[in-house]
Amino acid sequence: MPQRLTYPATKKNDHADNYFGTTIADPYRWLENDHAADTAAWVKAQNAITDAYLDQIPFRGRILSRLVELSDYPRESAARRAGRWLFFSRNSGLQNQAVLYVQDGAEGKAEVLIDPNQLSEDGTIAIQATAFSKNQRYFAYSVAASGSDWQEILVLDFQRRELLADRIEHVKFSGISWAGDDGFYYSGYEQPRDEKTKFSAVSTHQRVYYHRIGTAQTEDLLIYEDRDHPLRYVDASLTEDERFLVLHIAEGTDGTEIRVRDLQDPHSSGFRTVVAGFDTNAAIIGNVGDKLILQTNAAAPRFRVVLMDPRKPDTADWSTLIPEATETLTDVATGGGKLFVSYLKDASTLVQQHRLDGTLEHQISLPGPGTAAGFGCRAHEDYFFYTFTSFTYPATVFRYDIATGLSALYKSPELRFDPEAFETKQVFYPSKDGTLVPMFITGKKGIELDGNNPTMLYAYGGFNINLTPAFSSSNIVWLEQGGIYCVANLRGGGEYGEDWHQAGMLDRKQNVFDDFIAAAEYLIAEKYTRPEKLAIRGGSNGGLLVGACMTQRPELFAAAIPQVGVLDMLRYHKFTVGWGWVVEYGSSDTEAQFRYLLSYSPLHNLRSGTCYPATLITTADHDDRVVPAHSFKFAAALQEAQGCAAPALIRIDIRAGHGAGKPTAKLIDEMADIWSFVWANTGGIVVQPLQEPPGNTKSLH
Structure with a gap:
């Protein structure tokens, strides 16, 4: 029997809120103040006990060494074309951030354009959005520090390789859309009123601006704002021919309104709404002359592609180019005078090439079931690069020739492992209500189904996001x-x-938890594992998933890893951009929604004296997407409620955020801690060599 841990004392206050006649205590409300001295002291004390627990796991060092070895391999993104230049990122192995390279043509020598590892000593500054100006005179890119959503846009004189004085601050969730070589459109916010609360305060009033090169940000032209609706996102982009300026507007993470301005129409003085309201999801893919190509799920839950005249935007006037199919259409791109349409068939990618009139030309051959991305290019280009990956197939770059429809291997990584030793299969299991749910299962070939295999179950289940191999x-x-x-x-x-x-979603969110619980029950029934050897993990909305399932069925799991999770469902919308998730979850400000949110909110469903799984909560001090207060409060409440000796720990990363841009070193340390924790609490021990024999390097090709 493991010894019960002694946790740092966490003070409680008598704070409570009244929701429609129901009083909800919130004794750890003070932990929401992430810049207070007492919160900092609590973080330090919690990290100390977590570090001490992880340090005593005898095989953690061996796991860390193997993770370092497996991560130390050169890898590249699919190159994008900009005029005669190829532009791509490359990580030599253990670099904290991938380096941006340019190459003059397919036969040119790659040269460093921007090395973000030189921007900070600890590799915590990451590059986000990037864009060349039309004639490659300038290169604009955004940088984010410590994993924050807040970004700055910088501009490089590409011909001289010199950084300009242009600097755009207070940017979040923005692309960079160039108008020729003169300037670009972006989405920004006003300067935060209080720098201390910028990582937790609600972000409001996103606006679209145009920045002209060589001018100060204070001179940027305001293109669009909506003072009546401060809680909306707005993103601006130009069609490739720069004829249409397109606004994609959202009230949250679901539903799209689209407005366009025809910049060639001398009589156009403003934006015209072409997709009204937020009842459907839609995106402008491009244009054919004065007509727009639209991807939409209006009257097509699995999406279709239509051609519309922006002067007659009624759905009755749309012309269907590619009708709804049995598979789910996930992405459409133009390139070389074609349409490239990506579908999901049971969570694996299928890609088709169509003419601009929608006529199918052929399906693109892929290496097998997996995930392919990067299709499309400019109208005059005749080839592009894309990547393919699967569970045991590292991301590999292929070159695609549009005229022949053939793919050729371009860049293949080499790692020190044998992919032939493993296999992936897909099963379909029944959920609580009989719905069949797909699941990928990967393991060693010939593994014995005797119920004794340590098993990790991962999922997300929300926001229309697909989990693919x-x-x-x-x-x-x-x-x-x-x-x-x-x-x-x-x-x-x-x-x-x-x-x-x-x-x-909304009042049907319990279906997601039922699906996850049913996956665990299937794995147990089929003798893959048993509760004492089953771990669950998920991040963000997946962290909510893990938190809800471990509180609803604690006996089903040996270990739980809720990462950067949304764990306080009554107050999530009161921080940063949490308001944008109300369309997905609902809000405690509405009585009916409060009732079902309370029914599964992980923080509010912990019961004193219950034996919960061994739990390692992970978060980060600069997470301004799902603020760390969620994890802080859940950890404090779990430590108080835990009814057995299973550990209830929290790991709080410093100078890190929600996950995007996290340095390689931090990623490796985090996974070493997670796998060590899981192994230690599923009865697993490291028995295989964690060092491959010299010369046993395996290539997939």
Whole structure:
């Protein structure tokens, strides 16, 4: 029997809120103040006990060493074309951030354009959006520090390789759309009123600006704002021919309104609404002359592609180019006078090439079930690069020739592991209400189904986001030791279109938790594992998933890893951009929604004396997407409620955020801690060599 841990004392106050006659205590409200001295002291004390626990795991050092070895391999993104230049990112292996390179043509020598590792000593400054001006005179890019959503846009004179004085601050959730070589459109906010609360205060009034090169940000032209609706996102982009300026507007993470301005129409004085309201999801893909190509789920839950005249935007006047199919249409791009249409078939990618009139030319051949991305290019280009990956297939770059429809291997990574030792299969299991849910299961070939395999179950289940096969070097460590890795495609995602999404949102959110619990029960029934060896993990909305399931069925899991999770469902909308998730979750400000949010909110469903799974909560001090207060309060409440000796720990990363741009070193340390914790609490021990024999380098090609 493990010894019960002694946790740092966490003070409680008598704060409570009244929701429609129901009093809800919130004794750890003070932990929401992330810049207060007492919160900092609490963070330090919690990290100390977590570090002490992880340090005593005898095989953590070996796991860390193998993670370093598996991560130390050169890898590149698919190159994008900009005039005669190829532009791509490359990580030589253990660099904290990938370096941006340019190359003069396919046969040119790659040269460093921007090395973000030189921007900070600890690798915590990351590059986000990037864009060349039309004739490659300038290169604009945004940088974010310590994982924050806040960004700055910088501009490089590409011909001289000199950084200009132009600097755009207070940017968040923005692209960079150039108008010729003169300037670009972006989305920004006013300067935060209080720098101390910029990582937790609600972000409001996003606006679209135009910045002219060589001028100060204070002179930027305000293109669009909506003072009546401060809680809306707005993103601006130009069509490739720069004829239409397009605004995609959202009240949250679901639903789109689209407005356009025809810049060639001398009589156009403003934006015209072409997709009204927020009842559907839509995106402008491009244009054919004065007509717009639109991807939409209006009257098509699995999406279709239509051609519209912006002067006659009624749906009755739309012309269908590509009708709704059995598979879910996930992406459409133009290039070389074609349309490239990506579908999901049971959570794996299918890609088709169509003419601009919608006529199907052929399906693009891929290496197998997996995830392919990067299709499309400019209208005059005749080839492009894309990537393909799967659970045991590292991201590999292919060159695609539009005229022949043939793909050729371009860049293949080499790692020190044997992909032939593993296999992935897909199963379909029944959820509580009988709905069949797909799940990928990866493990060693010939693994014995005797119920004794340590198993990690991962899922997300929300926001119309698809979980598709992808390679992770850190998962190989788990697989090499005989662990099984499972990914369930729960309702709430978009794998089967908008109906699948809506079946897991708002008052139907419990379906998502039921799907996840049913996945665990399937793995147990089929003898892959048993509760004492089953771990669950998820991040962000997936952190909510883990928190809800471990509180609803604590006996079903040995270990739980809720990462940067939304764990306080009554107050999530009161921080940064949490208001944007109300369309997905609902709000405690509405009585009916308060009732169902309270029914599953992880923070509010912990019960004193219950034996909860061994839990390692992870968050970061600069997470301004899901503020760390969620994890702080949940950790404090879990430590108080825990009814057995299973550890209830929180790992708080410093100078890190929600996940995007996290340095390689921090990623490796975090995964070493997670896998060590999981192994220590699923009865697993490291039995296989964590060092491959010299010369046993395996290539996929």
